[in-house]
Amino acid sequence: MNHDRHLHNDDDAITDAAAHWCMRLHEDDCSSAEREAFAQWLAADPRHAQEYHAMQEIWQTADLLPRNEAVVTPFPVAPRAARTRQWRPLASAAVITLLALPLAGWVGWEQGWLPNHYQRFESEGQVRQVRLSDGSDVELNLNTQLRYLNFKDRRQVTLVNGEAFFKVKHDSEHPFIVQAGHGQTRVTGTQFNVWKYQDQVKVTLVEGSVLVSSNSKDGGYRLGPGMQASYRVGDFEPQLAQSGDYANALAWRNGRLVLDNLSLSQALPVINRYLNKPLLLADANVGRIRISGIYSTREVNRLVDNLPKVLPVYLTRSKDGSTVLNRILPSPGRG
Structure with a gap:
């Protein structure tokens, strides 16, 4: 019992220290001596780096730290498939440190600034099903990362990157909000x-209704079943489309990639989601070639190698090693 209590107190001390450093290193007057002390603390125990990175993620997600001034730690942290942390609003001195409030830590929770639950999920080589702390179910496509925070009012x-299918537990008093791209x-x-690749996002509604909005505009557009909304950086409002058959968008749940008469310029963002290096177009002309077919999401590299067999294209390599699609021009007619 005493041993467990000691471990519990030790974890609290690490959390408090991580909270202190997370805020202090983002202050303009943080000295070089403090940064050296932080590096020593970070190297002293692997748990320190893990807790510090988790703390950064929480506060950046909650918009309490500047994203463009994130501190890069000098020590690598091994990725974890999932991280779950219960935050104790009444107990942790981290709340007081980070908010710089002369009030008890529960103020952060009561005001909707701080979550009481944080989860992080990643999927790499396989589709993964997870359950959020609110009871909602999420299915993650390959190479997907997402974070979940439960606040008092939301x-x-x-969705950091990738694709996810959500079955949201109904709670009219606590809206469920998915941030993806802009x-x-x-x-x-x-x-x-929700599908995300680089700055492109596509939302497909299966059941119920959702409100899709751009970060640059108030309000939004409400989707009905079968509707899709797409947006990217610079869009003032999402582009809407009605599709009676959304099976193609959800085919990844069965390990399939469906390309239904898409131009290569439309297909490449979908294909590139599964590649280590993106497939590139030599020019706009090759981007107009259309492609159809059903492929395995685990064998997209084979799809790329086989493109010259089914399309008038040939493959070359760019300087960085990426594969480039070039169009085979028809031979000039003889006259």
Whole structure:
């Protein structure tokens, strides 16, 4: 019992220290001596680096730290498939340190600034099903990362990259918000899919309704079942489309990539989601070639190698090693 209590107190001390450094290193007057002390603390125990990175993620997700001044730690942290942390608003001195408030730590929770629960999930080589702390179910496509924070007045997910299918537990008093790229999807309980590649995002609604909006505009557009909304950086509002058959967008849940008469310029963002290095177009002319077919999401590299067999293209390599698609021009007619 005493041993468990000691471990519990030790974890609290690490959390408090991580909170202190997370805020202090983002202050303009942080000295070189303090940064050296931070490096020594970080190297003293692997748990220090893990806790510091987790603390940074929470506060950046909650918009309490500047994203463009994130401190890069000098020590690597091994990735984890999932991280779950219960935050104790009444117990942790980290709340007081970070908020710089002369009030008890529960103020952060009561005001909706701080989450009481944080989860992080990653999927690499396989589709993964997870359950959030609110009871919602999420299915993660290959190479997907997302974070979940539960606030007093909302449930907030950040889709860092990849694709996820959400079955949201209904709670009219706590909206469920998915931040992806430069926009968000807001629901109270429904089923929908969110796909993200670089700065492009596509939301497909299966059941219920969702409100999709751009970060640069108030309000938003409400989708009905079968509708899709797409947006990217610079879009003032999302582009809407009605599709009676959303099976293609959800085919990844069965390990399939469906390309239904898409131009290569449309297909490449979908294909590149599964590649280590993106497939590139030599020019706009090759981007107009259309492609159809059903492929395995685990064998997209084979799809790329086989493109010259089914399309009038040939492959070359760019300087960085990426594969480039070039169009084979028709032979000039003889006259």
